[in-house]
Amino acid sequence: MPLSPTAYIFPIAGLLGIVATIYLARITLRNDPGPPEIVEVSKFIQEGAAIFLRREYRIMAVAAVFFAIVLLVALNVYVMLTFIVGAVTSVLAGYTGMSIATRANGRTTFAARHGPIRAFDVAFSGGSVLGMVAVSLGILGVSSVYLLFSLLRVVPDPLSVMTGYSLGASFAAIFARIGGGIFTKAADIGADLVGKVEVGIPEDDPRNPAVIADNVGDNVGDVAGMGADTYQSYVDTTIAALILGASATTSHGAPLGEEGLLFPLWILLAGMLGSVVGIAAVKVLAWREKLGPEALLRLGMVISGAVTLLGIWGLSHFYLRDLRAFFAAASGLIAGIVIGLITDYFTSGHPVDRIAASGESGAATLIITGLSVGLQSAVLPMLLLGLSMIAAFNAWGIYGISLSGVGLLSILGITLSMDAYGPIADNAGGIAEMTHQHPRIRQITDRLDAAGNTTAAIAKSFAVSATAAAALSLLTAYSEATHVKSLDIRDARVMAGLLIGGALPALVSSMTLTAVGRTAGVMVAEVRRQFREIAGLREGKVPPDYQRCIDIATRGALGQLLLPCLVAVLSPFAIVFTLGREALAGFLAGNLVTGVFLAIFMANAGGAWDNAKKLIEAGAYGGKRSLAHMSSGVGDTVGDPLKDTAGPTLNIVVELVAAVSLAFVPLFLRLVP
């Protein structure tokens, strides 16, 4: 198909997005970094995070080289190249976002001297860098690779090599998510169990040896990890939509022209515009002082959604002249936003109160109530995902399903900004505590941090919805590409695949939970040792050895991330070569159902326990030092690795497995009868 000039719009828009990212980074960095003590702590976090990420990327690079060779041998050199581009852009997005976030934290602390609005503005600007860099790189990367292969004509169909790109993004994501997840929770649990519970010093107290590691963890987990996670969904969904577009037809039954084929990218542009408007709206409205940070951020998401919807409608109506695209994309976008609001309810509304109340009869009942809330919170999102899927399918068949996913992901710019805002505000509070700022400062950062918890929960649910959308699109693309006549669930291979695929999330979760537990155990021992052996530490006269705790978290994360990654990457091969291509399709579907369920359950149970503790600490049910408070501490610690390690890892596992399967279809067609 000849390339029309409109195709050049996408890389240009991607570049413009990068310009906007640079602008946001500059206005973030223009803020005063504050006095030397703030700069020093911030720098410690910055360096800890950067060192960890670089070591993580080194391990990933070795694995990636090995995998690239496999791609070269099994498929072709172009898939290998796009794989590398996908992985490199993912790393670039995560690293950039994390770099700015670790520089925005101290600046937020210092800005709090000028009041909450100024501090909010710094934290949100810092966070929006991650959001904008991810979508800009996504649009730039996907469209450039497509254009390049269209122009070079080295392969008959440029789409045939795009699967490598999506594979690269997923590959980078699993390392970032599992590594970051283990690091952050091992540090957090280690800091809490000894510092808060045994020694009885407050959160973020500078005497706690694991406190810096804890702050580093927030950045490598919630910023770099989350960035890589959603970047892969963004890229995977778009590529799956491009592939499925090739076999879709217009309402007259003709194949889609280039305009139709590239329409998913137009949806992304609408979403990028919507996100920019949303980000601007949050920054402008913040200064009107009427809304709290939670309401502001929620409003930003809704504004972005509305602008994006309008944009997609306009594009469908005037440009594509086919409203089916609008209905399909809207079904995903609306489902994503509603699921976000449901999550908000379960992690900050009445259910949290129920959990807190049950803490009055002890830790066990608080855990049971939390499990029950987590289970309940998964019901409506799964129902909505199912219904939006049917709506999209009714609008435009299987192509509609992938458009629905693209619609949902189009507003990634704003949701990822909201997410990255959280760890910046959290770090700002930590830095305030460690540098002994005035209590008023800490109050402001605490207020911002509380909003961050809510947006983190919304962003997590968005990441899960995005995963579901992406995995559905990939599964559909795999099922189309693999040329099997029937994937009927009456076929035992499909049904067996469903059962076996349903077990994969359990396997990977048990591995990551075990890794966190083991590393946290080492961390606990080290923190205890420092309090025991370093004279004057308890009194605050001598500083602890922060570096050793960072080292423990780093080694624990890096040493234990490979096994779960390997299991996830290799499982599709194990299935397809023993049970066949039909079983693999069932495997992907089973993995999707259990994975999405567990991811929502873990994220929301964890978030609700966290907020139940905060509720009690604010004075409810006896307040601090009551039985309810003690119980809620147990709940929070149990929830931490669920919501920040095991749950998020499932996003990647669900998607990576599908991306691997799709990319290797040509090999499977050759080797598997």
Next chain:
Amino acid sequence: MPLSPTAYIFPIAGLLGIVATIYLARITLRNDPGPPEIVEVSKFIQEGAAIFLRREYRIMAVAAVFFAIVLLVALNVYVMLTFIVGAVTSVLAGYTGMSIATRANGRTTFAARHGPIRAFDVAFSGGSVLGMVAVSLGILGVSSVYLLFSLLRVVPDPLSVMTGYSLGASFAAIFARIGGGIFTKAADIGADLVGKVEVGIPEDDPRNPAVIADNVGDNVGDVAGMGADTYQSYVDTTIAALILGASATTSHGAPLGEEGLLFPLWILLAGMLGSVVGIAAVKVLAWREKLGPEALLRLGMVISGAVTLLGIWGLSHFYLRDLRAFFAAASGLIAGIVIGLITDYFTSGHPVDRIAASGESGAATLIITGLSVGLQSAVLPMLLLGLSMIAAFNAWGIYGISLSGVGLLSILGITLSMDAYGPIADNAGGIAEMTHQHPRIRQITDRLDAAGNTTAAIAKSFAVSATAAAALSLLTAYSEATHVKSLDIRDARVMAGLLIGGALPALVSSMTLTAVGRTAGVMVAEVRRQFREIAGLREGKVPPDYQRCIDIATRGALGQLLLPCLVAVLSPFAIVFTLGREALAGFLAGNLVTGVFLAIFMANAGGAWDNAKKLIEAGAYGGKRSLAHMSSGVGDTVGDPLKDTAGPTLNIVVELVAAVSLAFVPLFLRLVP
């Protein structure tokens, strides 16, 4: 098809089984009931259980009448009649088993005077009544209804009304399981949280007001509930196999003759014989004093399995002359036994030690480790279920899948006997404590009780495997009967059904967990009140008011069982009337995958926590009153409602939904396009 005389063998065999049941009941009751104090406590438990069950059955009867009218209007009078027979036989099996179990408990306590072997013999004989009555009634009921409708010729095909029978069994089961599950855990948690933790009296102390309710709970949950649960699987699988047999063909491509059609019943006979041999072997070998109770019971299961396998081989080779039946049935039977042994490992092997060890750093890490073990324990069983399904399908297509299920369930006689042995031994210990027997007696009953924990875990995993097998058979039968061309997972309705079905287990689990939590809260308040208000209770001078605690558990269970039952029963209608028949098939599959996963996870995590506590109480990791012990108490309490309420309920939900769907296919074909 004309009936051959061989068809009369099955009701006769069923009647013979009932004779054997009566014999087992008689030898159980022939044992000395002991002195008046033992008789009195045993009678209290007996009556509490009987009263609860009768009230539960009354509620069920009202719901059943309503449902029967629906069946009459929507389908026909014959389906309604078989529905009633299915429900009544289920009630009969559960009530009989429970009656004998509540009479065997005191006799076991008293028999312990003559040593452990005698006590074991009484408990095991008592338990085997449940096992034998369930399989005998199952074979008698299914075959009689089939024969009757064949002879009467009121319907063109007797199989068309058999779905009512399976529906009746499932209907009775969900009431028994949810009611029993809420009762038993509310009483247990109430007794533990106040008695053991707050007041500091030992387990089963007669001063604890909830102690009798706790013992009643074991019987209504683990005996009557478990009996109804596995009875439905037994019946459902057999009926699904009979239905699928109608469209199966011999190796020459001809339709199955009557011999082939009734072959599933022959497999059940082989299993009944195997179970009788296994039960006899356990009773004989017990007196050789070489093996502990765990090994004895495990051996009994393996002997039963071996005899049954041999029987099925003989029947396939000499009678049916088609070894495909043997391979299909063997795949299920072997998978079931191996899954049992895997469960045994996860709930009493090294993982339990890991959980106990993690208790040394607190309750939170113990919970995390337990969750991780539970997740891990689900992986291999799901893999085995998938593989055995493929093996069965390769042997004999979809008919093979149902034969595999029948093979697995054929040894229900022995596994259910092992299961019912547990609560009898547990009750015997409670009665010893309450009647102040010599410590030696309590030691013996504790030893028997410990074995009961292991067999309970194995039996639970068997129940889950049975559920999976039954639901798969029902799903296959539904998919065949519903006459849709394709159930391709590329069809959005199927895939959306998968996602929505995957959410149902979460919904029902959250409901049952909430019900337990709420009732346990009332129980805790009542037990606290009695200790506060009844003067002399703490000193053991005045007895507590046991009856009020029984009433609270009864009211809590009966008041809260209807909603989850309704959700489960009505969900297939909601799906099929809004999203269609294809979506319902997907819904069943999704419900199966998540339901089986959650059921295994909950059962094993709960079992492992329970045994971790027992391990610590036996002296490991600091023993009683250590931090590890306190942590393990939290784990045990969290695990209790998971393993005894929410988890087992899922067995029923997974199966009931499939049974409802299958039974109402004629209606759906009429009303849903």
